[in-house]
Amino acid sequence: MSTRDSSATVTPEASPNQSGTQIPITDINIALIKAMRENAAKANESQTQQLTSVPGPYTIGIGDVLQITMWDHPELAAALGPQPQTVARASDPAAGFVVDQKGNVDFPYVGTVHAEGLQTDELQRLLLRKLQPFFNGPQVTVRIGSFRSKQVYIDGEVHTPGSQQINDIPMTLYEAINRAGGFTTTADQSRLVLVRDGISYPLDLPRMMANGQNASKIFLRSGDVLHVMARDDSGVYVMGEVNKPALAIPMKNGRLSLSDAISQAGSLNSSSADAAQLYVIRGSLNANPALFHLDARSPVSMILANQFELQPEDVVYIDGNGLVRFSRVLNLLLPAINAGLTAAVVTK
Template sequence: MCQITKSVNKDGVTHAIVQRVRTLGLLTTFAMLAACSIVPGERMVQPPTLPVSNADDGTATGAQQVPITDITLATVQQAQQSYVQGDANDLTPLFGDAGPYKLGAGDVLQITVWDHPELNAALGNPTASTRPSDAALGFIVDHDGNLQFPYVGTLHVAGDTVEQVQRKIYTNLSKLMVKPQVTVRVASFRSAQIYIDGEVRTPGSQSINDIPMTLTEAINRAGGFSPTADQSHVVIVRNDKTYYVNVAQMLHNNQNPSKIVLKNGDILRIEAREDYGVYLMGEVNKPGTVLPMRNGKLSLADAISQAGSINNGTADAKELYVIRGGPGLKPQVYHLDATSPVSMLLANQFELEPKDIVYLDAGGLVRFSRVLNLLLPLVNAGLTAAVVTK
């Protein structure tokens, strides 16, 4: 009798465990089927909606759809045409002819009157300090733009060229001497300078001298672009206005950057490529930030290549997206089916913009497998608890 009772109890416990396992199995199945529709990384089939804010107080007033645009040959050609035309940044005030150097306050002149050595004493003491901050020996143009020279007196030379100053001195000395031989040269250029900052090898101030201070000359004096420089983002600040110069685009449009002439007080800044990176996310081998080339350009194919290419084991190559947008800009989403050879040609011609997000979606089976890996520990825990309680 005791053996029959134990057998019945044992069969009851076994039957209860089986019932619980079946229940957990059904719940797991329903959970996995439901998870397939909400799993992270689902395809961007329906255009997403974004809130539209009020320009005055920033409150949301509605929503707008962000359409998904397929990357086609027409899309690429339109982008290339916009690149050739450039933006609305007017660089006209920067162009001009340098002309001869004009003297200013602080410049030091070396003036020689041949066969009159007594005038050499006016140059100063040759044993004076020669620190870089000290003026060279010679005649200094004062803050009023005047120059003092023996037998001539005071001459206003600010804004004059060296040749004009030489003629003025010759005219005045001719009243006392017979055909004086006068030579004038600038011993130290100190009246005008610019400041170069950013991604150059030797940033700092550069004095403007008799060699025209063009954009290329300024960069050359600073040691050239550094390896981290973005040649498409060159900034020139003049007075209270900022100009953005795309050197790579100028060369592409057959424009010579040497036509841009810098003036006294200008600030030239070369920005870094790391400030204009593109974000690679999703099923690529090396997700992260990808930097543009030195000319500031970065195609979709270049970005994928720098990210270690597509992960063939997990990626759905049909679902490649480029998300573009920023503060004050209308969001845009571009889609590319990267399974065909033609798509790789389009990807090589589709130029990315700074702060773009390139996202490659996972395959359906991969998404299902990831959800299953999340649910299996819960199922195992439930089975273990059922066995332990009985």
């Protein structure tokens, strides 16, 4: 097997894969675990910094409903249409001036005004200028009665997936999750994916909190898609000499250590397992998989197993001891030997 040392470097020995390429075997030790945690923290911090920019003021968009009031001229209120006392459905827009598909609104005496991309105070000043030739000292207020132009999409393991409207208050990551009813019991809070402009940003909420990063500083923008993955999709395969080979599922915080996975598989089989031959195979479907080794015979190794975090689709394999391997080889050879003896007897 590989040479044991206290560093996180790759050991000189390797295991060949099906193509004959030697796969380096890395010992699981304190230095390796520390390096992995630092790399994960840096990657998570880098992703967070790209998403923490505060969006600018809300701008009017296509589909928004504006409430434009000109004071001391109640006759212009008729342009808003009938004013119902109650809204029949939550999806029904408020009464007002709807921004059309070209981004325009029509207002009495002014005609067509392009409102898309303007803030409410900018549109207000524009209407004042256009109304001055018709009125002496007009007073106009503009507010958005219904926000319908900007929205984000939330799906996956939340109680009420679907679209959520963005209003004049910037929407944070936590607010978006709360609007969607919060996480379900099967949600993996360490595997959120925010898709923006064709780029996927993985988010790990427990790690962010552990590193002192405030997830409420992540603001969503119109067109963003937030997907919350299920813990079942983040399972780890545990096989070999364990009492019940299984697909180990992460905890509610999304974490799954090597010791957690072994525990879910009923621990090592005391009669057949070789505790010195515990392996973690990572990226088995990739061109360059990684292979980690742990000698689990000492109590100290259990501390390492408790600190070594597994990743989705890792494979944990516990090899058999010498007696088990000899028994398996014997079971393979005996049929061939018996067949050879039978053939010899028949030929005689």
